[in-house]
Amino acid sequence: MTEKEVDIEESFRKLQFKLKKFKLSTKQLSEVKSLHLLDGPNVITSSFFRIFSKRYLFIASAIATVLVAVAIGVWKSEWPISNKALADFYFDEWWDVDIDSELCAIEMPDVVYEVTRPPTDCTICHGVTNIDKVNKITADIFEQKYAYTGRPVVILNATDNWTAPGVFNFQFFKELYNEDSPALENFEDNCQFFPYKTNFHNLSDVFKMSSEEAYMKGSNSKPWYIGWSNCDAAAANILREHYQKPYFLPGVSESSKTDWIFMGVPGYGAPIHIDNVGNPSWQAQITGEKKWIFEPPPECYLECARRFEVIVNPGEIIVADTNVWFHGTEVLGNEISIVIGSEFD
Known part of the structure; x- marks a missing residue:
């Protein structure tokens, strides 16, 4: 959290404390929308979610990049099956493709x-x-x-x-x-x-x-x-x-x-x-x-x-x-x- 976010959180904590001194019920407190959203655990969760979202986006982007690279590599090297067989299979012409007979680019060791x-x-x-x-x-x-x-x-x-x-x-x-x-x-x-x-x-x-x-x-x-x-x-x-x-x-x-x-x-x-x-x-x-x-x-x-x-x-x-x-x-x-x-x- 930034220093500004910490200050805002502390201000709302003080406000919540004062309202409790006026003996407002829990139900009444929960109806205060700003307090409900910025209640301690939710603030932490919200902050964590923002941080996690940024990291998740980076991880997702990295995974997507790797998958695209692998897909390009598979298409270029025609492994494990030929591009023609792959295309036929994809376009519902699988009955004409003997996948088991397609030769692998890398032979399994004996x-x-x-x-x-x-x-x-x-x-x-x-x-x-x-x-x-x-x-x-x-x-x-x-x-x-x-x-x-x-x-x-x-x-x-x-x-x-x-x-x-x-x-x-x-x-x-x-x-x-x-x-x-x-x-x-x-x-x-x-x-x-x-x-x-x-x-x-x-x-x-x-x-x-x-x-x-x-x-x-x-x-x-x-x-x-x-x-x-x-x-x-x-x-x-x-x-x-x-x-x-x-x-x-x-x-x-x-x-x-x-x-x-x-x-x-x-x-x-x-x-x-x-x-x-x-x-x-x-x-x-x-x-x-x-x-x-x-x-x-x-x-x-x-x-x-x-x-x-x-x-x-x-x-x-x-x-x-x-x-x-x-x-x-x-x-x-x-x-x-x-x-x-x-x-x-």
Whole structure:
């Protein structure tokens, strides 16, 4: 309170005291409007309210400024969902927006998913002592034994009718994703990229390598292994000219529209991890050979063997539910490993 406010308050206190000396009743005093408003507690409350109001206004302004800044940041960075999806949702077109499929700008660390995932049904590894390798399997037997049981399997000679083995190489993908390609631009907006232990930030960085560097023949060559998902329709059409739906998948099953490609040089691969995707998946080894390592989730350690390994050679397809098996890979031999795959329902 200012000095003037203190003087006014004191004057009215004296006036109130004098009126009480004339033996005015409480009711009569309460009818004196000026005394009622300026009675001690009310004066204090009123003064406090004025001070609080000023502070509250400052705090409210600060909060509003922060919220506006956050809103601008969200819109500019398009996180956690794209502006188009946000606008569609806002304007009541939410039925066309799959919020769950929108990619986050910041990927959750693996440890976060690991501690929050639901426990696995350990029947996936009951009686499993090795990864089966089978040849000429029918769709019915595949469905019964492997498709939805969670048990990994390698299908031999599974790409015999594909042209991919004679077409897919580093140069093919470099041309498919050249700097002016709509496929590459679409990738940067919508698809996922896994740099693993490399210094690449995106797919464009990968294809800045020369063929000599990619095949480890240049003086500045560094070992590399990467993966990405292609969700560009034009690129998908080109890729699918060279491979078909695996013959052994059940007739009612459909592969995802998203292709997954993994590529890298011997000695490198993906570390042990668990995926967070929708369905089991198949991965076809187009060139090179790769060792897969499988480990059951911790809750199944007492019921299952601790570790399985299998080598997948060119022309073979491995099928696994990577949502329940911890898994890692290592490229073997002397050739670049190229793998293409997809989820299936």
